[in-house]
Amino acid sequence: MGTRAGIVVTGTEVLTGxxxxxxxxWVAEELQRAGVDVGTVIVVGDRPEDMRGALEYLAASGVDLVVTTGGLGPTADDLTAAVVGEAQGRPLDVDPELEQRVAAVVEKLMSRRGWRADPEATAAGVRKQAMVPAGATVLEPVGTAPGLVVPPADGRSGPVVVVLPGPPSELQGMWPAALAAGPVREVLAGAGELRQETIRLYGTLEAQLAATLRGLEDGLGGLEITTCLREGELEIVTRFAPDAQPAYDRLAAALAEEYAATLFSTGPTLDDLVAGALADQGLTIATAESCTGGLLVARLIERAGSSAWVLGGITSYANSAKEHLVGVPGEMLAEFGAVSPQVALALAEGARERFGADVGVGITGIAGPGGGTPDKPVGTVHLCAVGPSGQQARSVRLRGSRTAVRERSVVQAMHLLRQLLLGGPPA
Amino acid sequence: MGTRAGIVVTGTEVLTGxxxxxxxxWVAEELQRAGVDVGTVIVVGDRPEDMRGALEYLAASGVDLVVTTGGLGPTADDLTAAVVGEAQGRPLDVDPELEQRVAAVVEKLMSRRGWRADPEATAAGVRKQAMVPAGATVLEPVGTAPGLVVPPADGRSGPVVVVLPGPPSELQGMWPAALAAGPVREVLAGAGELRQETIRLYGTLEAQLAATLRGLEDGLGGLEITTCLREGELEIVTRFAPDAQPAYDRLAAALAEEYAATLFSTGPTLDDLVAGALADQGLTIATAESCTGGLLVARLIERAGSSAWVLGGITSYANSAKEHLVGVPGEMLAEFGAVSPQVALALAEGARERFGADVGVGITGIAGPGGGTPDKPVGTVHLCAVGPSGQQARSVRLRGSRTAVRERSVVQAMHLLRQLLLGGPPA
Structure with missing residues (x-):
């Protein structure tokens, strides 16, 4: 493929997780949308030699563009601008006008938060943030740190380096300015259109798909296919130049035929499908969760505009809450236990009734690491979704850590909702 | 520092986010705990040349150990074993006994999930997963993929490469076996003890801290200090060999003196502090959340054993839910609006009362992007925590996207709880 880029993420706090x-x-996705192929992301700590090594490696690999993130703060371990300036052969100097603009931003920020700081220390930090490699384009700060576009010094070859701040909101806010900078525009002008399509299966083994793809091998020229299995969902992402569209259409048709029983999406994510179905069908939803502790309702609310269909949820972690807040009968809890299909159904119906929602979801299970019994081991989860047109229930035994069991339960619940609202492959 | 390692994460799905x-x-943290310094993590897609380039770069940078994750599945884009074998000069061959063990695992997995697959395709995938570089140590599969420990071929120099599968539960399950493998043990034997300490401030500017550190410069020999500011919390992580302990003690004392007003932890995280306070003081807790939609209660429940103190929460997204499920008076909603300090307090008290909890937390706000007014712009959030010993309330205007506002609200609520339960720097 044509235009290539690499990304360098800095920060010891990122490196250590x-x-x-x-x-x-985020940057990889944006670049790919602009037709640029990103093959490598390098995460380095705050040591200059590691950052220098990463820049040299990417330059040697022949990329046209490098984007760095982070390391633009006022402390001594923030050294991206200096290392990039050196790598590109452009010495740094203070930009006095930029220094004034950064100082104004810092002052405003501090007064709004009511923070006090030693003026001399603040000034030193501001001066550091206003150091610019000679000939670089300054990207105006969204927070306090300016970004930079640094082409190689005259007479040198190598990639254009775009230097962006670490806080995601600052980086994203600065991105349009980075794309508009002359040297970046020149690089992007060479990038062709790149299409990306996604097909999602639920309940197909990766090995089976591999066999299908091997069978089609001759017809897949020009397609870059990657598959990823997670939580039972097999995601098939294909990238291709426009002239390979017929090859992609053949692939899509072959998969649709062979995996009719498990193909649930030719594009939208699971969350898109569930939110779209609720919105299109004019249904409201509420949850009653135990082991997932609010993760399902939080996921449903994550989407902007979700207040049109999400009424809320009850996290009934204690049995008394299941009984008094959701209306699960005390005798049912005593007879079947809190972790039972009966209680999952009662939670779903209780959520529906208490919130006056069209659709209710109930989840109860044992996330561990404690609380398991021979009869109901850790990972036992019962789920139920009830709506105007019927109900869907599922009992599963999930593997993994406490966090994994909780996350997988939420995925199961989303698929249950998808099936309840849209039909298609079973959850 | 002594022993050094690099990490190569593979998978186009990771690269594109x-x-x-x-x-x-996770691997970086584990290695650092074993005294190994990790300076670089490289993320590459599923193209062999990118992976080969990453291995060569790390080898050239002189690391003693490389850990790769992912790319061990049965599909054609899973090529880690082949690329590593080639890089280390060890050709691949099928290990027939391993092939049988993998086949048994796959069969069991498929029958448990009730999946069917073409036997020939399955066998081809299994055979691929049983390909082992000559002389490598096989790490028994936790899922279906075996791991590998691949030293350089005899007569070659370079790092030992540990090849691990991508699913985190499989990787983590295999880690003890990787550490126990002979070539890895030899590398780790050369690693010295490395200490790491963390100090956390709430409400100090990074520039101010930078000035303090500059003032101490002469006394900081042997300390590697990194600072990270997020959501108002300034985290100062220091790593050092045991002989630099006195220097660290001087640093810690200086920070404790200078930042008495903002230092809230010399180790534990915010979550540790809140959970510890609830457990130690024998208090139960419940929440009533609007804009955060269950994220706070989900965070409180994340911790194993939290059922001893978390009773649950109500996500009262709709006004009717605030009124009927949490007991916020309808007149109050009409007079002050759902997003008001009065309603935050009523939510906190309602959560306490409905769940019979000792501590109640209420959050109400406008996460955006819609719903803002000149009077109550997007980002306006009111929080309140009520306990046996009093209450803490805060009204803030947060910046950023819908996701950012929701996440920052949860951080604010956690600090409010910390202050309610433990005192210390204001939230």
């Missing part, structure tokens, strides 16, 4: 990196994937 | 990588940070 104290903060999950959201920037690498 | 469709799946968040949990393996890189």
């Amino acid at each position: 104290r903060v999950a990196d959201r920037n690498g994937p | 469709r799946v968040a990588d949990r393996n890189g940070p």
Whole structure:
């Protein structure tokens, strides 16, 4: 493929997982949308030699563009601008006008939060943030840190480096300006259109799909196919240049025929499907959750505009809450136990009734690590979704840690909802 | 520092952010605990040349150990074993006994899920997963994929490569066996003890801390200090060899003195502090959430054993739910609006009363992007925590996307709880 880019994510806090990196994937997605192929993301700590090594490696691999994220703060471990300037052969100097603009932002921020700081220390930090490699384009700060577009020094070859701040909101806010900068526009002008299509199956083994793809091998020229299995969902993503569209159409038709029983989407995500069905059918929804503790309702509410269909949920972790807040009969809890199909149904019906919702979902289970019995081991989860047109229930035994069991339960519940609202492959 | 490692995370789905990588940070943390310094994590797609490039780069940078994750499945895009075998000079061959063991696992998995697949396709996938570089140590599969420990071929130099599967539960389950493998043990034997300490401030600017650290510069020899600011929390992580302990003690004392007003932890996370306070004080807790939609109660329940103190929560997204399920007076909603300090307090008290909990938390706000007014713009959030010893309330205007506002509201609520239960710096 034509235009290629690499991404360098900096920050020891990202490297050690104290903060999950959201920037690498976000930038990769944006670049791919612009027709740029991203093959590598490198995460380095705050040591200059590691960052320098990453830049050199990407330059040597022949990419046209490098995007760095993070390391633009006022402390001594924030050294991206200096390392990039050096790598591109462009020495740094203070930009006095930028210094004034950053100082104004910092002052405003501090007064709004009511924070006090030593003026001299603040000024030193501001000056550091206003250091610009000679000839670089400054991207105006969204927070306090300006970004940079740094082409190689005159007479040098190598990628254009775009330097962006670490906080995702600042980075995303600065992205349009980065794309509009001259050197970046020149790189992107060389990028062709790249299409991406996704097909989703629920309940097909990866090995089976591999055999299907091997059988089609001759007809797949020009398609870059990747498959990913998670939580029972097999996602098939295909990227291709426009001239390979006929090959993709053949692939899509072959998969639709062979996997009619498990294909549940030729594009939209599970969340898209559930939200779309609720909106299209004019239905409201409420949940009553035990082991998932509010994760399902939080996921339903994540979508902007969801207040039109989500009424709310009750996290009835204690039995007394199941009884008094959701209306699960005390005798039922005593007879079948809190983790039972009967209670899952009563939770779904209780959620529906208490919130006056059209659709109710109930989840009860044992997320562990404690609480399991021989009869009901850790991972036992009962789910039920009740709507105007009927109900769907499922009892499963999920593997994995407490977090995994809770997350998988939410996925199961979403598929149950999909099946209740749209039919299609069983949850 | 002594022993160094690099990590290669594979998978186009990770590169493009469709799946968040949990393996890189997890492995980095484990290696650091074993005294190994991890400077670089490289994420590559499913193209062999990118993976080969990453291995070569890490080898050239002089690391002693490389850990790869993912790319061990049965499909054609899973090629880690082949690329690593080639890089280490060890050609692949089928291990017939391993093939039988993998086949048995796959068969059991399929019969449990009730899945059917073409036997020939399954056998081809199994055979692929049983391909082992000559002289490598096989790590028994936790799921279906075996792992590998691949030292350089005899007579070659370079790092030992540990090949692990992508699903986090499989990777983590296989980790003890990886550490126990001879070549890995030899590498780890050279690693010295590395200590790590964390100090957390709430409400101090990074620039101010930078000035403090500059003032102490002479006394900080042997300490590797990184700072990270997020959601108002400034995290200061220091790593050092045992002989630098006195330097660390001086740093900790200086920070404790200078930041007495904002230092809220010399180790435990915010979640540790809140859970510990509830457990130690024998208090139960319940929530009533609007804009955060269950995220707070889900976070409180995330911790194993939390059923001892978390009774549950109500996500009262609709006004009718606030009124009928939590008991917020209809007149109050009409007079002050759902997003008001009065309603936050009524939600906190309602949660306490409905669940019979000692502590109640109420959150109401406008997460956006719609729903804002000039009077109550998007980002307006009112929070309240009520307990046996009093109450804490806060009204804030948060910036960022819908997701950011919801997440920041949860952080604010956790700090409010910390302050209610433990005192210390204001939320």
